[in-house]
Amino acid sequence: MAFEGPIEELSLFDLFQLLSLSQKTGTLIIKTNNEEIEIFFKSGKIIAVRKDDAISERKAAQELIFSIIDANKGYFSFSDSKLPDGLKEDFKLKIDNLILEASRRIDELAKIKQNLPSEDTVLMLSPKASSADSLDLTTEDWEIISYVDGVRNIGDIIETIGNEYDTKKHIYGLMKAGLLTTVEEVYEEEMKETPRGPKQILLDTANEFYLNGDFRASRSILEKFLSLYPEEKEALYNLALTMVRTGDFTSAKEITDKLLLDSGDLSNENVVKLDGILSTILKFL
Structure with missing residues (x-):
């Protein structure tokens, strides 16, 4: 039947x-x-x-x-x-x-979800992660750590690895051990304790991706950085450079237009030069 x-x-x-x-x-x-x-x-x-x-x-x-x-x-x-x-x-x-x-x-997953940030939360390695080699981590832990780059969020990592239960359980354990943190927590720590440290970590990470040719990852970090620090002119200029590298000339031009009005401590000469290049490119598009 x-x-x-x-x-x-x-x-x-x-x-x-x-x-x-x-x-x-x-x-x-x-x-x-x-x-x-x-x-x-x-x-x-x-x-x-x-x-x-x-x-x-x-x-x-x-x-x-x-x-x-x-x-x-x-x-x-x-x-x-x-x-x-x-x-x-x-x-x-x-x-x-x-x-x-x-x-x-x-039941266990429900408890983990109560203590785990939302799936939209972007994860970062904490300074303590540099000593991870001395810890008794599982293969699953190392796989998760390999995907934490300051760009992927929790949902991205779960989708990549699969197995929601095990992945969330291991992410929760790594966060409890202090090996993983979030971009938001870095910002909060920066505001409370170390005014330049975590902030510089984000900029250095974006710069490293840029130098390695991963311009989309660099752009993603800079956009997140500027959502936390909207007045940072140098980061805004660097974002324009990543947009140029990814072919988004119109958005890059919008940024140089803003910087021409207020470049802060940034070299106005560099802004003018980049703006001129973008104006020329856009004429031919």
Whole structure:
């Protein structure tokens, strides 16, 4: 017997328990978060999970289920007694164990979310990160650290690595250990304790990206910097240079127009020179 319906009317927790208690054999298709996942049941136990035509190994299958089991929107359909020909029975996942672990993760993730900044928050390495080699960090910790560049936010890192639960848990642990901080925290520390230190770190990071040819990353940091320090004329001039490098001549010209009116301590000669170059370029565009 086949049945289907929206997840809003029958949660995946309840659906999995129903298939387990009735010892169903068949194929469950779940569509949620713009994804389609096939879960194969035999006598009420999960024996395979497929996404994008790829059969997952046991651990990957579990993580895939954990990522969708608390979905509140989507659609499911179950085809009773229908399994693909040649499907290998590599493992058997008991539904009770999956639900217990999923419930624990959901509770733990809710607590982490209460203490973790929003996913829009941009992360930075703290000065303490220079001693990370002496700490007992996991492979997952190092992977997260490799993506922290003062440009990516928490959401970007989660999307890149995947596995929201584990990634958020490790980010939270690294922040608690003082190895990661946020651009906003750097700004607050700068206002309270070290007027030039963290501020200079941002400028140095932007400059390093610029010198290495990563002009988009440099621009992103400078834009964030100027949202915190809008009166910094040198940073504004440097932002114009990154815009030139990325081909955004119109925005760069808008900045030089502002600097010509008020360049502060910045060399007016450099501003005039850059403005002249931009005027010439824009005439031919």
